[in-house]
Amino acid sequence: KAGVTQTPRYLIKTRGQQVTLSCSPISGHRSVSWYQQTPGQGLQFLFEYFSETQRNKGNFPGRFSGRQFSNSRSEMNVSTLELGDSALYLCASSKDRGGGYTFGSGTRLTVV
Amino acid sequence: AQSVTQLGSHVSVSEGALVLLRCNYSSSVPPYLFWYVQYPNQGLQLLLKYTSAATLVKGINGFEAEFKKSETSFHLTKPSAHMSDAAEYFCAVSDLVGTASKLTFGTGTRLQVTL
Numbered sequence: 001k002a003g004v005t006q007t008p009r010y011l012i013k014t015r016g017q018q019v020t021l022s023c024s025p026i027s028g029h030r031s032v033s034w035y036q037q038t039p040g041q042g043l044q045f046l047f048e049y050f051s052e053t054q055r056n057k058g059n060f061p062g063r064f065s066g067r068q069f070s071n072s073r074s075e076m077n078v079s080t081l082e083l084g085d086s087a088l089y090l091c092a093s094s095k096d097r098g099g100g101y102t103f104g105s106g107t108r109l110t111v112v
Numbered sequence: 113a114q115s116v117t118q119l120g121s122h123v124s125v126s127e128g129a130l131v132l133l134r135c136n137y138s139s140s141v142p143p144y145l146f147w148y149v150q151y152p153n154q155g156l157q158l159l160l161k162y163t164s165a166a167t168l169v170k171g172i173n174g175f176e177a178e179f180k181k182s183e184t185s186f187h188l189t190k191p192s193a194h195m196s197d198a199a200e201y202f203c204a205v206s207d208l209v210g211t212a213s214k215l216t217f218g219t220g221t222r223l224q225v226t227l
Contacts, residue, residue, distance in 0.1 A: 004155075033214060043202065043217040056214050090155055094213075100146070101215060103155040 002026065004093050004104035012110045018079040021107045025072050025093030031055075032074040033101065034066060037088040046089075049074055081111045114139045114205045118218035126226055131190040133221045135177075135203030138184065144206035145186045146215065147177055151199045159201075162186060173197070198225045 005024040013019050025032050034046040045058040049068035066076040072093075078085055088108050092101040119134040137143055144163050148156040160171025167179045177188045186203060200222045204215040 006155075031213070035215075042219050043204075043215075045214040045216070048214055058214070092156075092215075100158050100161050102158065103148075105153075105155045108153075 004091055004102050006089075006091050006104035006107050008107060009105065010108050010110075012112060013081050015081055015083060015111055017081050018077060019081060019109060020075050020077045021089055021091075021109070023074045023076075023091030023093075023104060025074070025091075026102055029093035029095050029102070030072055031094040031096070032068055032072060033092045033094070034074070034076050035090045035092065036060075037090060037106070038086075043090075046076065078109075083111050085109065086111045114143065114207045114216050116203050116205050116216060116218040118201075118203050118221050120221055121219065122222045122224065124224040124226060125193045127195055128192050131175075131188070131193045131197065131223065133188040133201050133203075133223065135186045135188065135218060136184050137186060137203075137205050139205060145177075145179065146204045146206065147171065147175070147186075147188050148202045148204060148217075149199050150202065150220075156202065159188070193223075193225045195225050195227075198223055 007022045031050045033048040035043050037043045047066050048056040052068045063079045068074045088106045090103050090106045092103045094101045115138045117136045146161045147159040150156050159175050160169045162169050162179045170176045175190045200220045202220050203218040207214050
């Protein structure tokens with residue numbers, strides 16, 4: 001079966017711009033989570049969506065937002081990009097709480 | 113809040129030698145624990161998970177981990193390392209808050225396998 005699909009794989013943006021990343025979960029998975037991975041901070045939780053509702057949110061500024069559609073696909077948006085937003089953004093989907101999370105290959109965002 | 117500590121940011125073993133990657137957790141409730149592996153320029157792949165069933169958990173690629181409540185540990189082992197095991201390994205605990213959930217990761221251990 002198809003895995004978690006993230007698009008695009010690579011992105012280069014300029015400071016001040018905004019960006020939208022997309023994630024298609026495994027069919028049947030209704031929970032979608034987003035994580036930011038950087039060399040300095042490691043893997044940090046951004047937010048989790050379930051049935052189009054944000055269930056949990058990490059400690060990130062309001063510039064980071066997300067949403068989930070009725071087909072469980074999710075997008076995250078970062079506005080007013082800063083150099084420190086350069087990271088690998090990972091999406092994970094799960095069938096239920098506490099279960100195994102399946103990760104996508106990530107979107108590598110570079111802010112210049 | 114739950115947390116995970118991975119001892120040793122870099123571990124080097126010879127091919128064929130035992131692999132032991134250490135993970136200790138802190139949790140106020142019975143935890144769900146996971147080990148993930150990440151290859152360069154890839155996402156995270158689930159190796160195994162503990163969800164309060166058997167304390168010895170077998171995963172993919174010959175890896176296994178043992179949940180020890182008294183030691184709050186969940187160390188990852190493999191009897192014989194292979195060159196293809198070289199990667200970064202992350203231990204994680206699932207933080208279940210009401211109906212929500214999230215993973216809290218350790219800082220990772222980079223495994224090097226030498227000939």
